[in-house]
Amino acid sequence: MKQLVFNRRQFLKATAVTGIAAAFGGSFKTGFTQGEATAGAPLSETKIVKTNCRACIANCGVLAHVKNGRVVKLEGNPEYPMSKGALCAKGLAGIQALYHPNRNKYPLIRVGKRGENKWKRISWDEALDTIAKKLMETREKYGAETVFCSTGGGGNPEFWSIARFCNAFDTPNWFEPGCAQCYLPRTLAFGLMYGGADTSIADSNCLEIYYPDETPIKTLVLWGTDPSYSCPAGGGGAVAELRARGVRTVAIDPRLTPDAAKADVWLPIRPGTDVALMLAWIRYILDKKLYDEEFVMKWTNLPYLVDINTHMMLRVGDHAEGRPDTFMVWDTKTNSAQPVSYPWNDSLAPTLEGTFTVNGVECKTGFQLLKERAEAFTLEKAAEICWLDTNKIEEAIKIYVQNSPAGLSLGVATDQNPNSVQAAMGAVILNSLMGNVEKPGTLMQRFKPSGVTPNFDTYIVPPALKLLSEEQLKKRLGGIEHKGLLQWWAAQPSAVLQAVLTGKPYKPRVWIERSGNKFGALANSSSLVPVIEQLDFIAHMYMYPTSFSAYADMLLPATEWLETNMPVVACNMLFARQAVTHLWETMDETLFWSKLAKRCADMGHENCKRAFDAEFMGKDLPYWNKMEDLLDPSCKGAVNMKWEEFIQKAPVEYLPKNEWKEYYVYTKIDSKTGQPIGFGTPSKKIELYWEGIIELGRTGKPLTTYPLPPASKDYDPLPYFMEPHESPLEGSQIAKEFPLVMTNGRLPFYHHGTLRNIPWLREIYPVPEIWIHPKAATKYGVSHGDWVFVESQRGKIRAKANVTEGINPGVVYMERFWNPETLDTETHGWQEMNVNVLSKNDAPFNDVVGTYTLRGYQVRVSKADGPPKGIWLKPEEFKKWLPESSDPTKEVEV
Ligand SMILES: Nc1nc2c(c(=O)[nH]1)N[C@H]1C(S)=C(S)[C@@H](COP(=O)(O)OP(=O)(O)OC[C@H]3O[C@@H](n4cnc5c(=O)[nH]c(N)nc54)[C@H](O)[C@@H]3O)O[C@H]1N2
Ligand SMILES: Nc1nc2c(c(=O)[nH]1)N[C@H]1C(S)=C(S)[C@@H](COP(=O)(O)OP(=O)(O)OC[C@H]3O[C@@H](n4cnc5c(=O)[nH]c(N)nc54)[C@H](O)[C@@H]3O)O[C@H]1N2
Ligand code: SF4
Ligand SMILES: [Mo]
Numbered sequence: 008m009k010q011l012v013f014n015r016r017q018f019l020k021a022t023a024v025t026g027i028a029a030a031f032g033g034s035f036k037t038g039f040t041q042g043e044a045t046a047g048a049p050l051s052e053t054k055i056v057k058t059n060c061r062a063c064i065a066n067c068g069v070l071a072h073v074k075n076g077r078v079v080k081l082e083g084n085p086e087y088p089m090s091k092g093a094l095c096a097k098g099l100a101g102i103q104a105l106y107h108p109n110r111n112k113y114p115l116i117r118v119g120k121r122g123e124n125k126w127k128r129i130s131w132d133e134a135l136d137t138i139a140k141k142l143m144e145t146r147e148k149y150g151a152e153t154v155f156c157s158t159g160g161g162g163n164p165e166f167w168s169i170a171r172f173c174n175a176f177d178t179p180n181w182f183e184p185g186c187a188q189c190y191l192p193r194t195l196a197f198g199l200m201y202g203g204a205d206t207s208i209a210d211s212n213c214l215e216i217y218y219p220d221e222t223p224i225k226t227l228v229l230w231g232t233d234p235s236y237s238c239p240a241g242g243g244g245a246v247a248e249l250r251a252r253g254v255r256t257v258a259i260d261p262r263l264t265p266d267a268a269k270a271d272v273w274l275p276i277r278p279g280t281d282v283a284l285m286l287a288w289i290r291y292i293l294d295k296k297l298y299d300e301e302f303v304m305k306w307t308n309l310p311y312l313v314d315i316n317t318h319m320m321l322r323v324g325d326h327a328e329g330r331p332d333t334f335m336v337w338d339t340k341t342n343s344a345q346p347v348s349y350p351w352n353d354s355l356a357p358t359l360e361g362t363f364t365v366n367g368v369e370c371k372t373g374f375q376l377l378k379e380r381a382e383a384f385t386l387e388k389a390a391e392i393c394w395l396d397t398n399k400i401e402e403a404i405k406i407y408v409q410n411s412p413a414g415l416s417l418g419v420a421t422d423q424n425p426n427s428v429q430a431a432m433g434a435v436i437l438n439s440l441m442g443n444v445e446k447p448g449t450l451m452q453r454f455k456p457s458g459v460t461p462n463f464d465t466y467i468v469p470p471a472l473k474l475l476s477e478e479q480l481k482k483r484l485g486g487i488e489h490k491g492l493l494q495w496w497a498a499q500p501s502a503v504l505q506a507v508l509t510g511k512p513y514k515p516r517v518w519i520e521r522s523g524n525k526f527g528a529l530a531n532s533s534s535l536v537p538v539i540e541q542l543d544f545i546a547h548m549y550m551y552p553t554s555f556s557a558y559a560d561m562l563l564p565a566t567e568w569l570e571t572n573m574p575v576v577a578c579n580m581l582f583a584r585q586a587v588t589h590l591w592e593t594m595d596e597t598l599f600w601s602k603l604a605k606r607c608a609d610m611g612h613e614n615c616k617r618a619f620d621a622e623f624m625g626k627d628l629p630y631w632n633k634m635e636d637l638l639d640p641s642c643k644g645a646v647n648m649k650w651e652e653f654i655q656k657a658p659v660e661y662l663p664k665n666e667w668k669e670y671y672v673y674t675k676i677d678s679k680t681g682q683p684i685g686f687g688t689p690s691k692k693i694e695l696y697w698e699g700i701i702e703l704g705r706t707g708k709p710l711t712t713y714p715l716p717p718a719s720k721d722y723d724p725l726p727y728f729m730e731p732h733e734s735p736l737e738g739s740q741i742a743k744e745f746p747l748v749m750t751n752g753r754l755p756f757y758h759h760g761t762l763r764n765i766p767w768l769r770e771i772y773p774v775p776e777i778w779i780h781p782k783a784a785t786k787y788g789v790s791h792g793d794w795v796f797v798e799s800q801r802g803k804i805r806a807k808a809n810v811t812e813g814i815n816p817g818v819v820y821m822e823r824f825w826n827p828e829t830l831d832t833e834t835h836g837w838q839e840m841n842v843n844v845l846s847k848n849d850a851p852f853n854d855v856v857g858t859y860t861l862r863g864y865q866v867r868v869s870k871a872d873g874p875p876k877g878i879w880l881k882p883e884e885f886k887k888w889l890p891e892s893s894d895p896t897k898e899v900e901v
Contacts, residue, residue, distance in 0.1 A: 052074070053079070057069070062098050096771065105588070154176065157521070159183065182497050195855070201686055201693050214452060229259070231281060237419075250269055258273050262778055262818075290385065307695045309359060309377065309696060313696060491855040524836075527837060531801050550593070581657060583657035601637075731864065776807050780817075787870075796871045829878060840878070
C-alpha cells in the first residue's frame with residue numbers, strides 16, 4: 008500500500024486497514040489550544056488577525072481574514088516596516104499550504120518494512136515515548152554522540168531549539184543544510200572581524216535600506232544576491248524603491264535577475280570565482296589610494312605590525328580589564344616601531360605600508376600583507392579568471408568608490424562553494440576600506456537590539472551550551488577541522504554521513520530530522536540512500552510528507568506558519584506571529600524538542616534532567632510545556648508584557664525609531680573606561696587582518712570555553728582565492744566530459760523544498776528550467792522549451808531548457824526541485840529533476856567551516872525524449888492539491 012500521498016479519505020481507509028480506526032479528533036492530547044485569535048469570534052463574522060508570514064526566512068506582516076474559524080484571505084499588513092503591506096506569491100499561498108489535503112496530520116509509525124510506506128496512527132504520547140526510549144537505549148549502548156539531529160533553514164525561526172536538545176542529550180551532532188552553505192561563513196566573518204551583523208538583505212539585515220526618505224546611500228553593490236527573488240516583498244521592494252530614487256546599483260551574478268537587469272553594471276561572473284574578483288577590487292582600491300585613509304588608519308587593525316613568521320601581531324604590556332591589547336605601528340617620525348594606545352595616539356605618524364625589522368624580527372603591516380595578497384589580481388587577471396570584461400569590472404568599482412556612502416551586500420552565493428569564508432572576509436574588507444561602516448547610508452550597522460531574547464540577541468530558545476560536556480564537544484563530527492562551526496554549535500553534514508558509512512571515528516545510528524526534504528536540500532542526494540540503510544531509527548517531523556519521509560520510521564506533524572506563535576522583531580518594532588488556527592495534531596517544533604528532552608529526563612537521563620533544573624539553568628530558561636512558557640519571558644524582557652497581552656497590542660515599538668537607529672556606535676563612550684567602545688573585536692578595531700582566525704583554528708577560542716585540538720593547518724588571516732575543484736578551465740580533465748558550470752539561485756515561487764505541492768504556485772512554475780546561453784544551446788543541440796538531460800559525475804536528472812542571453816555563456820542555472828506527485832513511486836519524488844542529485848558533498852571543503860559545493864561544479868546537457876515519468880505539468884493535474892476542509896483541534900495536553 009502506498010500512502011505517502013494522503014488525502015483525508017485515504018487516511019481514514021489506511022487507519023481502518025491497519026486496525027487503528029481511532030476516533031478522529033477524540034481525546035488526543037497535543038498541548039495546543041486553538042488559535043486564541045479566533046476562539047471567541049462569533050460564527051460567520053470575519054475577523055482580521057495580525058500575524059506574520061514565515062513562508063520564507065523573512066517575516067512579512069500579514070492580516071489574516073478568518074471566517075467561521077477558517078482562514079479565507081491573506082493580505083499584507085502595512086504596519087510592517089520592511090514589507091510595508093506587500094506579500095509575495097509564497098506568502099499568499101499560505102491558505103493552500105495550511106489546508107493542503109496532504110498535510111501530516113497525526114503522528115504515524117511505520118508498520119511493515121522501511122520504504123514500504125505502511126503507517127499506523129499513534130498518539131503524541133506514544134510517539135514521544137517511542138523516540139525517547141530509542142534515544143536512551145542508543146545512548147546507553149553506543150554513546151550519546153551516535154544520535155544525530157537535523158533541522159531546516161527557516162520555518163520556525165527558533166532553530167536553536169535543536170541545539171538546545173542536542174546539548175541536553177549530550178550529543179554534539181546536529182546539522183542544517185544551510186549553515187556552512189548559508190549564512191555561517193558571513194556571520195562568522197562579520198561577527199568576529201567587525202562585531203556586528205553581516206550585510207545580507209535576504210537575511211533581514213541591511214536595516215538602513217528600509218528608510219528611503221532618510222538614507223543618504225548612493226550605491227548598492229548586490230554581490231551574489233537577488234533580493235527581487237529572495238525577499239520580494241521586503242528587501243526586494245526596498246532595493247527597487249532606492250533604485251527609483253537614483254541609488255546606483257552593481258549586480259555580480261551569473262544570471263540576469265531583475266536586480267541585474269536594472270543595475271548600472273551587471274557582472275555575469277563565473278560561479279565560484281568571487282574571491283578573485285574581490286581581490287581585484289581590493290588591489291584597485293589600494294593601488295589607486297581610493298580608500299578612506301583616516302578610517303582605515305584609526306579604526307581598522309591594518310596599520311599594526313605583524314610578525315611574518317608567526318603571523319601574529321606585535322603587542323606590548325598588559326592592560327586593565329576591558330581594554331584591548333596594545334599593538335605596535337611603524338612611526339615615520341621616529342622611524343621606529345612604537346606602541347599605539349587605544350583608541351589612537353595623535354603624537355605618532357604611523358605608516359600603513361611597509362616591511363620593517365623590529366628587534367631582529369621581520370614585520371609587515373596588516374595593510375602591506377593585504378596588498379601583497381591582492382597583488383596578482385589585476386583587473387585583467389580577474390577578467391580572465393572570472394570570465395568578465397576588464398572595463399566593466401573597472402566601471403563597477405568606480406561606481407562603488409565614487410558614490411559614497413555606499414554598501415556592499417553579500418548574499419548566499421559565495422557561501423555555497425569551498426571559498427566561502429574568504430568571500431565573506433572580502434566583503435568586510437571592501438565595506439571597511441571605503442569607510443562604509445556605521446555611517447548613515449551604509450550597510451554595516453549595529454542598531455539597538457530588541458531585548459526579546461534573554462541571553463543572546465537573536466535566539467529566543469536558549470541553547471543551553473553548558474550542558475554539552477567537553478568530552479562530547481571533542482567528538483563533534485567535522486568540528487575539530489572546521490572550528491568556525493562552533494559559532495552555530497553544529498556538525499558538518501558530510502562528516503556525519505561519512506561516519507555512518509565508515510564507522511569512523513564512530514558510527515552514528517539514529518537520525519531525528521525536523522524539517523523539509525533533505526533529498527532536496529543536501530548536496531549529492533543519492534549519497535543519502537546508503538547512509539539511511541545503515542541507520543537503526545529515523546524520525547521525520549514536517550508539515551507534509553517529503554521524499555525523506557519514505558525512508559523514515561516515524562512521521563510527526565509540524566505546524567504551518569498560520570498555526571505558529573512567535574515574536575518577530577522588525578526594525579524598532581515587535582510583531583506577533585500568532586496562531587490564527589490550529590489543525591489536527593500538528594505541533595510546533597520548539598515544543599517538540601522541549602517535550603522530547605522532558606521524556607528523556609523522565610527516563611532518567613542526567614543531562615536532560617539538568618536541562619529542567621531551574622537552579623542549574625538559571626537565566627537559561629529550564630523548560631516549556633506550552634509556547635506561552637517560552638514566549639512570556641521573551642515578551643516580558645522586551646516590552647514587559649505576557650504573550651497574551653502582547654498579541655492583543657502587537658505591533659509594539661520597543662524603541663522610538665531615532666533612538667533605535669544609532670549610527671557611529673563605535674564612537675560611543677564606555678563609561679567604565681572613558682574611551683570609545685569601538686567594534687566588537689578583541690582589539691576594538693575592525694580586524695581586516697583577521698589574526699583571531701589563527702587562534703580559532705588552533706584552539707576554538709573565542710567560540711568555546713573548552714580548548715580543542717588544533718585543525719590540521721592554520722586558517723589564513725587574509726582572503727585567498729581557490730579555483731573550483733571541478734574547474735572548466737583549459738587543461739581540466741573533467742571539463743572535457745562535463746563542459747558547463749552549474750549554479751543555483753532563488754526563484755520567487757518556492758522556499759527551499761517547500762511549496763512544491765501548492766497548486767497555484769506549480770501552475771506558475773510547474774517544472775525546473777535550466778537557463779542556457781544560445782551559444783551553448785546550439786553547441787549541445789538544444790532548443791528553447793526542449794526537455795534535456797543534465798548530468799554531473801554524481802547523477803543525471805531532467806529539466807526544461809530556457810535558452811536565454813541572460814546567463815554567462817559557459818554557465819547553466821537551475822533552481823532546486825522535487826516532485827511531491829511522484830512520492831509514491833520508486834523515485835520518491837527526488838530523482839527526477841532535483842539539482843542536488845548533481846551537486847557535490849565531498850572534499851575540498853572550506854577550511855574554516857567545512858562548506859561543500861552547491862554552486863560551481865561541472866555538468867553536461869543533452870536533449871531528452873520528454874519529461875520524467877509521472878510528473879504533473881497541467882493546471883488541472885494540480886487540482887488534487889486544492890485545500891480541503893479541516894478538523895479543528897481539541898484543547899488537550901500531552
Ligand atoms: N543546490 C542547492 N542546495 C541548497 C541551496 C542552494 O541554493 N542550492 N541552498 C541551501 C540553503 S541557503 C539552505 S538555508 C538550505 C535549506 O535547506 P532546508 O532548510 O533543509 O530546506 P527545507 O527543510 O526543505 O525547507 C525549510 C523550509 O521549510 C519550512 N519549514 C520547516 N519547518 C517548518 C515548521 O516547523 N513550520 C513551518 N511553518 N515551516 C517550516 C520553512 O519554509 C523552511 O525554511 O538548503 C541549502 N541547499
Ligand atoms: N523565494 C525564495 N526566497 C528565499 C529562499 C528560497 O528558497 N526561496 N531562501 C532563503 C534563504 S535560506 C536564503 S540563504 C536567501 C538567499 O538569498 P540570496 O542571497 O539573494 O541568494 P540566491 O538567490 O540563492 O543567490 C543569489 C544570486 O547568486 C547568483 N549566483 C549563483 N552562483 C554565483 C556565484 O558563484 N557568484 C555570484 N556572485 N553569484 C552567483 C544566483 O544566480 C542568484 O541570483 O534567500 C532566502 N529567501
Ligand atoms: S517574502 Fe513572501 S514568503 Fe517571505 S515572509 Fe514575505 S510574504 Fe512571506
Ligand atoms: Mo539559506
